[in-house]
Amino acid sequence: GENVEQHPSTLSVQEGDSAVIKCTYSDSASNYFPWYKQELGKRPQLIIDIRSNVGEKKDQRIAVTLNKTAKHFSLHITETQPEDSAVYFCAAKRITSGTYKYIFGTGTRLKVLA
Amino acid sequence: DTGVSQNPRHKITKRGQNVTFRCDPISEHNRLYWYRQTLGQGPEFLTYFQNEAQLEKSRLLSDRFSAERPKGSFSTLEIQRTEQGDSAMYLCATLPANTGELFFGEGSRLTVL
Numbered sequence: 001g002e003n004v005e006q007h008p009s010t011l012s013v014q015e016g017d018s019a020v021i022k023c024t025y026s027d028s029a030s031n032y033f034p035w036y037k038q039e040l041g042k043r044p045q046l047i048i049d050i051r052s053n054v055g056e057k058k059d060q061r062i063a064v065t066l067n068k069t070a071k072h073f074s075l076h077i078t079e080t081q082p083e084d085s086a087v088y089f090c091a092a093k094r095i096t097s098g099t100y101k102y103i104f105g106t107g108t109r110l111k112v113l114a
Numbered sequence: 115d116t117g118v119s120q121n122p123r124h125k126i127t128k129r130g131q132n133v134t135f136r137c138d139p140i141s142e143h144n145r146l147y148w149y150r151q152t153l154g155q156g157p158e159f160l161t162y163f164q165n166e167a168q169l170e171k172s173r174l175l176s177d178r179f180s181a182e183r184p185k186g187s188f189s190t191l192e193i194q195r196t197e198q199g200d201s202a203m204y205l206c207a208t209l210p211a212n213t214g215e216l217f218f219g220e221g222s223r224l225t226v227l
Binding site: 004006009032034036042043044045049051089091093098099100101102103104105106107 | 145147164
């Protein structure tokens with residue numbers, strides 16, 4: 001069935017260090033992989049995404065990599081700052097018979113220690 | 115604010131009562147989703163509308179749950195005979211026709227006593 005696994009569930013890094021969050025999806029029909037950041041009490045917001053025909057995408061300190069063969073994708077945050085502290089969710093989208101379905105991972109709570 | 119709007123933001127109810135949540139999407143976003151989020155978990159898919167048609171429902175959605183989007187604009191999610199296990203944040207998200215970005219509302223937090 002459809003499933004997205006996300007690791008680790010919590011991650012603490014020193015300010016300035018890098019953080020990596022990994023996800024694995026099960027549905028080979030998935031073709032779009034967004035990452036959302038959710039601050040406490042706020043709505044999830046898109047921070048970066050990648051489509052299945054691309055292996056890597058970068059936006060300033062944030063990058064995402066995709067390995068379609070292994071069905072893995074990862075979020076990389078470099079030079080972390082205290083304001084990066086939040087819960088991060090990966091997701092996988094598939095289109096079936098015109099239906100767009102998004103399945104989310106269980107989240108990673110990132111703490112950046114000053 | 116022209117984002118996705120959800121009401122009420124918080125609802126406290128006694129077990130056995132019915133509750134209804136409303137989602138007003140960004141205009142012209144024809145796809146609308148309901149998700150449930152419990153503490154420490156990611157959003158769980160509940161149901162999906164394309165315009166007024168409900169195209170998919172999760173097996174998580176028992177017969178106590180019903181969702182509508184009568185004119186393809188706002189949507190309602192009703193929970194009948196609430197149970198304590200229904201306590202969660204109910205998130206609405208909408209999707210425009212030409213991108214993959216889901217736009218989430220602030221959510222409606224339900225507490226069932």
